[in-house]
Amino acid sequence: MAQPGTIDPIHQFEIQKLVPINLFGFDMSFTNSALWMVIAVAVTTLVMVYGSASRSIVPGRLQSLAEMAYEFVANTLTGVTGREGMKFFPFVFSLFMFVFAANMLGMIPGSFTTTSHIIVTAAFAMLVITVVLVAGIVGHGSHFFGLFVPSGVPGWLLPFMVLIEVVSFVSRPISLSLRLFGNMLAGHIALKVFGAFVAALLGAGAAGILAPLPLLLAVALTALEFLVAFLQAYVFTILTCVYLNDALHPGH
């Protein structure tokens, strides 16, 4: 693929089959992507199970971590949707914990970032929109479609407004999935490119004295990527809450 000596930032996102499985003509192989998803689930499960096992009044480190995660997501959810949004708490909490764990595990050198694949984030976004649609229609029936009909609009403008609202609703899963995917992909590509600059400068003889400059930038970018890993998990969660709010309180 790439010639030696050139920068190949995409290589890290390649999916490798670890255990080839072929079921009924479908390729269901256990890939490195699946492995890191399993690790993300295992890490979150361990933190939450062991964190909530002791239930002491004065929490230890693991228990504080679990409590902080719970309160953070609960505050975000109730802040946007109000108390009645808490029935969606298990969904939103597992979504946040999985995306956060997957983003953070992706920062381990040599690991695989599952959220840097559009198919993973698109599946999440479609799940979110499906939950919103089902919750809205079950909870409010046809009244839910009042979401697309803004009030206080002159009659001749109404068809256009309805069209705009429908397009904005339909583009939600696209933007939700592309945002997480694009951020993780862009960050990891930038890290790889600056790492390759360091290696290329070190191999370039006298120009090697410049090598610490991209190294410093790579260190700063790593710190930024940790921030982005948390921030994108938070943004994904809060946008899920905003969309759930539309399902719980439709109508303009």
Place this chain on the structure above:
Amino acid sequence: MELAAASALAKFIGAGLACLGMGLAAIGVGNIFGNFLSGALRNPSAADGQFGRAFIGAALAEGLGIFCFVVALVLLFVV
């Protein structure tokens, strides 16, 4: 110029042009956080309640920049 070389050239020019959009999205995100900060410094007690909203706005503005990035990537690696 041959057609293949011309199309490769156009691909790279298109990807570079798409990156302009990412810079414009950066202006938008900077606007949101700048205004949030100036508002928060005037009234620090109200800042915590609007924190989430600042991030929703920033996420929406940033998403448009990400679209430009995806367009650039599609031009470089897919088309």
